[in-house]
Amino acid sequence: MTTRKILLLVGGGHSHIQVVKNFTHSTHDTQCMLISNSPVAVYSGMLPAVIAGLIPYEDSLVHLQPLCEAHNFHFIHGTVTQIDPQNKRVYFNAPQSSIQFTLHYDVLSIDVGSRTRDVNDVSQPTMTNAKTQLPLIVRTRPILHLEDSISEYESLAKEASLPCARVVVIGAGAAGVELALALEARLKRSLDETVVRIVSQHDTLVSQFGRMSGAAVAAECRRRGIQMHIGQPVISVKDGVVRLKDGTEFTYDMAVIATGAAAHDWVRRTGLVTDEDGWLVVERTLQCKGFADVFAAGDCISFGGAFGKQFPPKAGVYAVREGPTLTHNLQKVLGNRGTLMEFTPQASFLSLLSTGDGRGIGTKHGLAFKGTWVYRLKNFIDERWQERFRVSWGTDGRVEDGQEDVDGQFDGTAAEGAALLLCSEDLNQSDSFEKQLSVLRRMDCDDDFREELLKCVQST
Numbered sequence: 004m005t006t007r008k009i010l011l012l013v014g015g016g017h018s019h020i021q022v023v024k025n026f027t028h029s030t031h032d033t034q035c036m037l038i039s040n041s042p043v044a045v046y047s048g049m050l051p052a053v054i055a056g057l058i059p060y061e062d063s064l065v066h067l068q069p070l071c072e073a074h075n076f077h078f079i080h081g082t083v084t085q086i087d088p089q090n091k092r093v094y095f096n097a098p099q100s101s102i103q104f105t106l107h108y109d110v111l112s113i114d115v116g117s118r119t120r121d122v123n124d125v126s127q128p129t130m131t132n133a134k135t136q137l138p139l140i141v142r143t144r145p146i147l148h149l150e151d152s153i154s155e156y157e158s159l160a161k162e163a164s165l166p167c168a169r170v171v172v173i174g175a176g177a178a179g180v181e182l183a184l185a186l187e188a189r190l191k192r193s194l195d196e197t198v199v200r201i202v203s204q205h206d207t208l209v210s211q212f213g214r215m216s217g218a219a220v221a222a223e224c225r226r227r228g229i230q231m232h233i234g235q236p237v238i239s240v241k242d243g244v245v246r247l248k249d250g251t252e253f254t255y256d257m258a259v260i261a262t263g264a265a266a267h268d269w270v271r272r273t274g275l276v277t278d279e280d281g282w283l284v285v286e287r288t289l290q291c292k293g294f295a296d297v298f299a300a301g302d303c304i305s306f307g308g309a310f311g312k313q314f315p316p317k318a319g320v321y322a323v324r325e326g327p328t329l330t331h332n333l334q335k336v337l338g339n340r341g342t343l344m345e346f347t348p349q350a351s352f353l354s355l356l357s358t359g360d361g362r363g364i365g366t367k368h369g370l371a372f373k374g375t376w377v378y379r380l381k382n383f384i385d386e387r388w389q390e391r392f393r394v395s396w397g398t399d400g401r402v403e404d405g406q407e408d409v410d411g412q413f414d415g416t417a418a419e420g421a422a423l424l425l426c427s428e429d430l431n432q433s434d435s436f437e438k439q440l441s442v443l444r445r446m447d448c449d450d451d452f453r454e455e456l457l458k459c460v461q462s463t
């Protein structure tokens with residue numbers, strides 16, 4: 004008699020939902036389980052558009068229980084607090100319970116994301132106004148609570164009839180910028196008057212995407228009346244006052260901390276190898292260092308400098324890209340056969356920011372482009388991703404897949420390609436995004452075309 008092996012996935016992150024969907028197994032041989040502290044996973048790429056009121060919240064959610072049921076995984080709603088890799092055990096609490104449960108595994112995978120990295124001196128206000136219950140400090144992660152926290156602020160600000168609502172977003176990476184623009188778009192509809200500020204410790208906004216994108220984002224913030232404090236580390240966020248290094252001080256009713264990712268504290272205590280920042284150190288096979296039967300993916304990992312310090316950055320695109328390698332390798336390790344795949348993170352990726360008003364700013368190859376087509380393209384990519392994890396049962400009981408890909412490659416000249424990417428938004432109003440997407444795709448695979456197009460842009 005053979006005993007069933009147990010595959011245990013901890014966390015419903017971007018890599019694990021792909022494992023659930025694509026892992027092929029017989030329930031006779033393997034018992035598959037996913038444990039997550041929430042029954043839904045939020046797709047962060049869509050959240051700024053949700054906050055701006057462009058799409059419903061529901062569209063950004065993946066419901067884990069039906070997804071698991073459809074693919075023969077058992078879903079457990081619980082918060083993992085400890086892992087014992089020597090004895091192959093995971094400890095967790097059921098929701099709102101302090102009773103600890105234990106699970107045994109044969110093969111484990113961890114995709115639990117990250118928490119918000121704090122700025123120097125942040126403390127929840129010791130005193131909130133008894134009438135308004137403001138100010139509020141909101142952290143971007145856990146991302147599941149972000150929309151609720153912002154809705155709560157909006158309700159409190161409305162009830163208090165604030166003459167001028169004062170919001171500050173601290174951190175001007177992609178998430179911070181998208182949130183500032185989304186909040187401006189949302190709050191100007193619901194509140195009388197709003198001042199939105201964004202603070203960056205770097206000397207540009209979205210510094211990771213280069214100067215051209217920084218300039219495009221700064222121009223958009225200026226156009227929308229968002230006040231920028233650039234090159235200014237935050238010294239403290241206390242009792243309704245933000246203090247910057249240059250001595251600037253301003254008050255706020257809501258401070259959104261969007262300062263990037265930090266590792267969960269409990270992960271450091273698992274006995275698995277972590278780096279100095281607390282990220283789980285993995286091999287290129289996504290196996291945790293020193294443990295062939297423990298894998299990890301997404302924000303919570305570090306490749307231990309294999310691809311350069313702090314590369315890849317903490318972005319959902321890498322968690323997404325790791326999914327197929329993770330699925331393949333889990334399959335091989337559980338089947339005791341075959342070669343494991345190695346993951347190589349892509350050097351750069353197409354970044355598409357929603358500006359909260361139905362337009363977007365995109366970045367690739369150091370270029371920045373903007374317009375309604377950018378948002379339409381973003382929405383298309385995001386929708387197509389989400390569609391893969393919506394469980395809809397076909398008439399014959401089969402689980403049906405999402406939409407088809409967009410075909411075609413641009414065959415015009417580099418100058419025509421540049422004109423398409425950079426032409427004024429108005430010209431693109433009635434356009435779709437297919438032509439621009441085909442230009443971007445050709446830039447990815449045709450080096451001469453890309454170089455020539457970049458030269459065309461520099462000379463304009």
Ligand SMILES: Cc1cc2nc3c(=O)[nH]c(=O)nc-3n(C[C@H](O)[C@H](O)[C@H](O)COP(=O)(O)OP(=O)(O)OC[C@H]3O[C@@H](n4cnc5c(N)ncnc54)[C@H](O)[C@@H]3O)c2cc1C
Pocket residue numbers: 013014015016017018019038039040041043044045047048049050051081082083084114115116117143144146177178182300301302303317318319320321322
């Ligand atoms: C506002 C915002 C916008 C963003 N936009 C983008 C974007 O457009 N593009 C992009 O590439 N990146 C974006 N990011 C970054 C992106 O959100 C993360 O890099 C990505 O979510 C990481 O995916 P992950 O799979 O590692 O973890 P997550 O998606 O965070 O998933 C972690 C999962 O683990 C579960 N979990 C956590 N702790 C436990 C526990 N103790 N026990 C059990 N379960 C647990 C969680 O509930 C969740 O299901 C954005 C971030 C923010 C804050």
